[in-house]
Amino acid sequence: MDASSIIETLKAAIPGASYETGASVDFATVYVPAASLVETCRALRDTPSLRFNVLLEVTAADYLPREPRFEVVYHLLSIPNRQRLRMKVRVGSNEIDGVVPTVQSIWPAAGWPEREVWDMFGIVFAGHGDLRRLLMPDDWDGHPARKDYPVQIHKAAQTYEPLEVSEDEFKANIERDRLKRAH
Amino acid sequence: MAELRTETMTVNMGPQHPSTHGVLRLVLELDGETIKSCMPTIGYLHTGIEKTAEQKKWQQVVPLVERMDYLAAQSNSLAYVLSVEKLLGLEMPQRVKDIRVLIAELQRMASHLVWIGTHAMEIGAVSMLFYAIRERELLLNINELVAGFRFFPSYFRVGGLREDLPRGFHEAVNAFLDRFPGKIDEFEGLLTKNDMFARRTQGVGAITQEEALAWGLVGPIARGSGSDYDVRKYFPYCGYETYDFKVPTATDGDVFARYRVRVEEMRQSVNISRQAVKRIPPSGAWACDDPRVVPPPKDKVYTEMEALIQHFLIYSQGFTVPAGEAYVPVEGPRGEHGVYIVSDGTNRPWRVKMRPPSFMAIQALPKIVEHGMIADLVAVIGSTDVVMGDCDR
Numbered sequence: 001m002d003a004s005s006i007i008e009t010l011k012a013a014i015p016g017a018s019y020e021t022g023a024s025v026d027f028a029t030v031y032v033p034a035a036s037l038v039e040t041c042r043a044l045r046d047t048p049s050l051r052f053n054v055l056l057e058v059t060a061a062d063y064l065p066r067e068p069r070f071e072v073v074y075h076l077l078s079i080p081n082r083q084r085l086r087m088k089v090r091v092g093s094n095e096i097d098g099v100v101p102t103v104q105s106i107w108p109a110a111g112w113p114e115r116e117v118w119d120m121f122g123i124v125f126a127g128h129g130d131l132r133r134l135l136m137p138d139d140w141d142g143h144p145a146r147k148d149y150p151v152q153i154h155k156a157a158q159t160y161e162p163l164e165v166s167e168d169e170f171k172a173n174i175e176r177d178r179l180k181r182a183h
Numbered sequence: 184m185a186e187l188r189t190e191t192m193t194v195n196m197g198p199q200h201p202s203t204h205g206v207l208r209l210v211l212e213l214d215g216e217t218i219k220s221c222m223p224t225i226g227y228l229h230t231g232i233e234k235t236a237e238q239k240k241w242q243q244v245v246p247l248v249e250r251m252d253y254l255a256a257q258s259n260s261l262a263y264v265l266s267v268e269k270l271l272g273l274e275m276p277q278r279v280k281d282i283r284v285l286i287a288e289l290q291r292m293a294s295h296l297v298w299i300g301t302h303a304m305e306i307g308a309v310s311m312l313f314y315a316i317r318e319r320e321l322l323l324n325i326n327e328l329v330a331g332f333r334f335f336p337s338y339f340r341v342g343g344l345r346e347d348l349p350r351g352f353h354e355a356v357n358a359f360l361d362r363f364p365g366k367i368d369e370f371e372g373l374l375t376k377n378d379m380f381a382r383r384t385q386g387v388g389a390i391t392q393e394e395a396l397a398w399g400l401v402g403p404i405a406r407g408s409g410s411d412y413d414v415r416k417y418f419p420y421c422g423y424e425t426y427d428f429k430v431p432t433a434t435d436g437d438v439f440a441r442y443r444v445r446v447e448e449m450r451q452s453v454n455i456s457r458q459a460v461k462r463i464p465p466s467g468a469w470a471c472d473d474p475r476v477v478p479p480p481k482d483k484v485y486t487e488m489e490a491l492i493q494h495f496l497i498y499s500q501g502f503t504v505p506a507g508e509a510y511v512p513v514e515g516p517r518g519e520h521g522v523y524i525v526s527d528g529t530n531r532p533w534r535v536k537m538r539p540p541s542f543m544a545i546q547a548l549p550k551i552v553e554h555g556m557i558a559d560l561v562a563v564i565g566s567t568d569v570v571m572g573d574c575d576r
């Protein structure tokens with residue numbers, strides 16, 4: 001099934017959404033507007049002729065200085081129909097904050113890959129709920145996979161303060177624990 | 184009368200725990216011996232390979248991607264070279280395809296041997312590690328014979344192979360293939376009917392097929408739950424459609440089912456390798472004949488000006504790849520290894536992204552282990568066969 005027939009099927013399921021085909025050498029590529037992403041994903045998973053039951057990965061690419069700057073890329077797989085699909089969402093440099101909704105409600109596998117895209121590119125997924133650093137340390141500044149992020153930087157490794165307990169606190173802890181057990 | 188204390192206990196497992204296959208950290212909330220919640224923390228092995236790859240020329244990325252999943256180096260590089268060749272529109276000679284299939288299958292066996300050794304060791308069968316590593320040594324020797332490097336041979340190159348097969352390759356592979364099936368029987372004799380192994384693995388860490396697919400666990404984990412998805416059958420590459428092999432599946436979805444699937448996969452790999460080694464003639468093409476990518480033969484470099492220039496250009500500037508993007512998956516030992524590349528038409532990649540099967544497996548780990556016993560956690564981690572280099576990249 002090529003990109004245009006997938007779009008026809010999607011348009012029948014979701015009236016009013018606008019899709020575009022993308023150039024590709026391997027399999028169908030469809031551009032999806034961020035506003036109708038979640039219902040498109042639901043249609044892609046549940047429509048009998050599509051049935052994309054596996055989300056393989058979520059990633060992004062930074063096309064600086066082009067605008068819209070980012071593309072979020074979803075690779076989908078339909079095992080029943082032996083079909084692959086690349087789905088893309090364009091994200092501009094001033095709309096990285098919460099424009100793309102999370103698709104965890106459709107495929108739970110999206111959780112960590114979306115976190116990684118936020119970690120690496122700084123694209124915020126609306127409704128994700130757990131956008132913490134995944135690969136980089138918790139106290140890292142910036143998003144390393146962006147094209148304007150330097151390749152070689154010298155940054156002092158930050159470590160957390162070691163746990164320091166004074167002798168009084170230590171004794172108080174032991175005492176409290178002992179009292180609790182005696183109680 | 185003392186009150187029974189009921190609060191849960193938080194236990195930190197890792198990052199330097201011998202059974203977490205690298206540096207995986209799990210924060211566990213325990214109620215007695217039951218796992219209430221499990222929170223994996225990853226990133227300790229993150230080395231920015233994808234960012235580094237953007238600074239390298241196309242051919243120079245091959246050794247980098249091999250270091251992602253370090254137990255299945257050549258299945259990473261196979262996925263990478265296939266995607267670049269897809270953008271370049273290159274078609275490989277039959278001999279190159281067959282050699283690639285053979286090397287990829289040997290790699291699968293080597294990876295599964297590390298898996299069976301460490302997995303069995305972690306749940307008590309310590310001697311299995313030595314038996315498995317002994318066989319893997321023979322596969323590493325074959326790597327050394329082929330490319331001079333045991334772990335990361337970088338033998339697959341964009342446009343074919345690095346060089347022709349060495350003398351004695353067929354004999355070495357045949358000697359291994361004659362020996363190995365008996366060794367698999369030996370492994371099974373030690374584990375499959377072993378009552379203690381069965382009790383540690385049967386009914387432990389079960390996941391249904393729907394859950395496995397929803398969490399993106401395509402590969403041996405989903406096949407252990409009844410899915411028959413295998414990239415080699417569904418989207419054949421390198422001529423896998425011409426080989427006669429089966430995709431082993433199991434239905435229980437537990438640790439033991441995943442064990443049965445992987446052991447059977449080793450047998451099927453022997454089967455494929457036997458067919459491949461018969462098809463590979465002792466001499467012939469080892470690269471395609473596209474002058475953009477493959478340097479001219481040495482005797483021409485020394486005698487013809489054009490060949491010398493071409494040789495110089497390929498090794499200094501590299502080659503350009505037409506603008507566009509490609510995602511080509513291969514069936515790696517841990518599931519679908521896919522490489523997504525974006526080219527802007529220059530001699531360096533714009534973006535290289537690996538689809539890491541271990542990343543997805545660790546993401547789904549809480550789903551599998553929660554409400555189970557803490558003693559089973561190590562068995563489940565072993566059965567998902569995660570490699571942190573693949574997960575963190």
